[in-house]
Amino acid sequence: MNAQPTPALSSDDMDAFWMPFTANRQFKAHPRLLARAEGMHYWTADGRQVLDGVAGLWCVNAGHGRREITDAVAKQLGTMEYAPTFQMGHPIAFELANRLAQLAPPGLDRVFFTNSGSESVDTALKIAIAYQRARGAGQRTRLIGREKGYHGVGFGGMSVGGMVNNRKFFGSSMLPGVDHLPHTLDIGHNAFSRGLPHWGMHLANELERLIALHDASTIAAVIVEPLSGSAGVVLPPVGYLKRLREICDKHDILLIFDEVITGFGRVGKPFAAQAFDVTPDIMTTAKGLTNGAIPMGAVFSQRKIYDTFMQGPENTIELFHGYTYSAHPVACAAALATLDIYAREGLLTRAATLSSQWEDAVHSLRGAPHVIDVRNFGLIGAVELESRVGKPGARGYEIFVKCFERGVMVRQTGDVIAMSPPLIIEPKQIARLVETLGDVIRETA
């Protein structure tokens, strides 16, 4: 289907929008404008069809333009466009929380709503610290993140995160009392692993070292992405997450999984916690919750955490935290419609069905020029390219732009090209995505 070309923007028209995580001047000189989307595709402002290899930004898991979501949103806007959830409530917020609790790993059945992944992370960190206080361990305030971690852009998420460019400009404004585990990317040992790498489980033992340094009695929580996307797809070695869980249990430290990317079917189960058979104490989500249609996040907590807050006089507000738009009714409607689609079309487990074909496809790029690693898990793939001398990221950017010009959208982080298509992708579209990337890599010096 062709889109009507939309009028071109002049560079003056683009001045006012300070674009996020974008090289603004470079982009505005050579814009890539998306105007319409349906199914597996975007259409550009000048009417070109582009295969979406990243589900927007890892969020449009059920594909674009889902009529059921649009209808649910329109209906909710017509019924009640907004309602507060501070000392008030509305039925679909409770319905959504119940539905989510049923999908979650056992015990993670208390749900706090936010509007984004960053807010989910900051909410989870605040719950963890306030929980320690509520149970009489108020000296446990330290947070442990991980190098290469991405937990959004709030001050909390930035502090526990481990991506240098996201941190260095804000250096002295980080939360105090944060330390970091080493990351688990080791191309020397694990290059071209199919699925989870086998080397590196022992890296989880670094948590014992940090505990020995700070003492368990000062640590509230450890937060990791079970599988990190934004830093260029970094996978947990086999056994690594289980080991983290064991160490946290031993020292009575909360384990938080940031499932903003991995939640809602990306790795073949509703959540990565289920795929890896490791249950955290708190789990953050966003993105796929509403198929990206309306901003929304959700933080899942173990019931024991919630119950710890439910003490004292009943007229006490137990957690002084929340957002004007927590459980926004329109977002709730979008999420419920999204969950219906996921259930009806089996999308929360479809990645597991596709993953061996996906793995073969992405590993076919091994041997292409400058490819130094290929990584995959669920419906996530990454190709790491050797950096040009003195120009890190230049090759990755060129490949990303050329793919887009050839009608395929991938995501570039430095010299890593990441792919995470909508879970409705068909085998022939997997082939097209990977073949286009391969052609472009072969043509790029």
Ligand SMILES: Cc1ncc(COP(=O)(O)O)c(C=O)c1O
């Ligand atoms: C693991 C993880 N946490 C948090 C976030 C932040 O989410 P948002 O951009 O919705 O604030 C992201 C975004 O990519 C993410 O991948």
